[in-house]
Amino acid sequence: xxxxxxxxxxxxxxxxxxxxxxxxxxxxxxDPHLANAGLILGELRLPRAALSVIVGAGLGMAGxxxxxxxxxxxxxxxxxxxxxxxxxxxxxxxxxxxTSPSALPVFALAGAAGAxxxxxxxxxxxxxxxxFTLAGMMIASLAGALMSLAISLSPTPFxxxxxxxxxxxxLADRSWREVWIAAPLTAAGMACLVATGRDxxxxxxxxxxxxxxxxxxxxxxxxxxxxxxxxxxxxxxxAGVIGFVGLMVPHxxxxxxxxxxxxxxxxxxxxxxxxxLVADSLCRIAPGPAELRLGIALSLLGAPFFLQLLLxxxxxxx
Numbered sequence: 155x156x157x158x159x160x161x162x163x164x165x166x167x168x169x170x171x172x173x174x175x176x177x178x179x180x181x182x183x184x185d186p187h188l189a190n191a192g193l194i195l196g197e198l199r200l201p202r203a204a205l206s207v208i209v210g211a212g213l214g215m216a217g218x219x220x221x222x223x224x225x226x227x228x229x230x231x232x233x234x235x236x237x238x239x240x241x242x243x244x245x246x247x248x249x250x251x252x253t254s255p256s257a258l259p260v261f262a263l264a265g266a267a268g269a270x271x272x273x274x275x276x277x278x279x280x281x282x283x284x285x286f287t288l289a290g291m292m293i294a295s296l297a298g299a300l301m302s303l304a305i306s307l308s309p310t311p312f313x314x315x316x317x318x319x320x321x322x323x324x325l326a327d328r329s330w331r332e333v334w335i336a337a338p339l340t341a342a343g344m345a346c347l348v349a350t351g352r353d354x355x356x357x358x359x360x361x362x363x364x365x366x367x368x369x370x371x372x373x374x375x376x377x378x379x380x381x382x383x384x385x386x387x388x389x390x391x392x393a394g395v396i397g398f399v400g401l402m403v404p405h406x407x408x409x410x411x412x413x414x415x416x417x418x419x420x421x422x423x424x425x426x427x428x429x430x431l432v433a434d435s436l437c438r439i440a441p442g443p444a445e446l447r448l449g450i451a452l453s454l455l456g457a458p459f460f461l462q463l464l465l466x467x468x469x470x471x472x
Contacts, residue, residue, distance in 0.1 A: 157408045158419070162424035169428060170207070172437040174199045178445075201330045206434045207427040208333065209325075209393050212340040212385030214426020215419050219347045222354040222415030223378050224283060228463060230392020230401040231386045234379070235293025237397075239269030240390035241321060242297045245304050248317050258320075259335050259391040266387025269293050270379050283361075286375060323394035323449025325434050332392040339391075343384025344423065350377045351416030358415070396449050399426050405463070410433025 174195055175181045181194060223229075231237060243265025247258045283330035308314040353374045356364035365371065377380040389396060406429075407421040430448075433455075437446040 156411070156421070158407060158421050159424055162407075162421060162428060166207070166424060166428050166431070169431050169435075170203055173206075173431050174204045176435045177438045179299075197329070201365050202325050202328050202434065203431060204333050205325055205328050205336060205392060206412045206430040208336050208340050209389045209396065210399060210427040210430030211391055211423040212336075212343060212426070213396065213399040214403040214429070215344050215347050215423040216382045216385045217402075217426070218404040218415065218418045218422035219350055219354065219378060219381060220400065221404050222418065223350070223357065223374070224287060227405065228401070228460075228467070230398070231382050232271070232294065232397060232400075233287070234273060234290040234382055234386075235295075235297060235415065236269045236290075236383050237268050237292045237390055237395060238297035238301065240266040240387045241395050242301045242304070243268075244320065244390065244394075245301050245317050248320065249304050249308055251309070251313065255331060260330070262391035263339070263387050266383050268389065269297070270383040270387075273379055274376065292318075318387070320394045321449075322447040322453075323396040324437075324445075324447045325393055326445055328392065336388045336392045338386035339384050343381045343386075344386065346377045346381035346384065348419060350374055350381065351419060353377075354415035375376055385406060394449060396430070396452060398452050398459070402456055402459050403429060405459075 179200065181199075213231060217229070220229040220231055221227055224233075240262045241470065243261040243263070244258050246262035246265075252258070252261070272293055273286070273289050276285075276292070305314060305317055308317060353364065353369040356369045357368045357374075359367075361371070403422050403426045404418055407425050408418060411417045411421060433451055434448055437448050437451050440446045440451075
């Protein structure tokens with residue numbers, strides 16, 4: 155394990171127990187007069203903290219893999235269209251009034267799976283990065299349009315309110331059920347992304363050189379689609395739309411690595427977990443009549459960060 159990964163893991167080990175205590179009501183686990191502390195920690199805050207680590211790690215690694223695959227520092231997991239498609243599936247479950255605990259995650263995962271299949275079908279067998287990117291943008295645009303249509307056809311104001319609230323993204327009121335949904339899917343997706351490391355390193359030298367070194371474009375494309383689809387699909391299924399994590403995290407850790415895509419995957423996962431854990435804790439203690447939605451908080455952080463990246467890129471091109 156690299157020194158950077160060890161430091162991030164240590165920071166995560168410190169932040170995790172602190173996040174269990176933070177909230178509108180701060181908990182002293184040693185207070186004998188707080189009878190419900192064990193229940194609050196074990197059933198409310200512990201699954202929420204675990205879910206923030208799982209979702210953050212998956213999104214962070216997905217962002218690093220995407221930026222390496224597309225060779226574009228502005229790439230984000232949402233660019234593939236998988237997150238909008240997963241959100242579309244969740245919106246459809248709410249519009250149809252399917253309120254069982256498993257309905258929304260199942261629909262969201264079905265949307266992500268459909269986007270993965272369509273992406274592979276449209277991109278074809280050539281493994282072209284350009285065609286792959288354009289296909290992802292088409293899927294994202296189509297999913298966004300269908301989502302707007304579904305919201306406009308929402309049968310009741312209550313259903314529309316539920317859709318808008320869910321799309322903001324949050325980890326509030328999540329339980330161990332969401333953890334058991336997200337954990338295996340995210341682990342499988344991260345395993346696919348780790349398997350791309352050697353090929354992503356070769357891709358730095360250009361497509362022709364990478365193929366001469368044994369990189370198979372179609373295999374790499376399938377692994378990236380599966381990895382991003384599973385991690386992002388699981389995230390949207392349990393937490394709604396949480397953006398900018400995959401964009402920001404690789405930039406935070408890249409200066410402390412040798413800049414090879416493979417060496418960026420694990421630190422990005424750990425940094426993503428740390429970012430989401432800290433951000434969710436801050437959302438809980440932020441003043442206001444209601445808890446700040448995690449998706450909104452990260453958008454407020456991510457949008458200026460994205461603008462700063464664009465300005466830096468413009469200076470380099472000038």
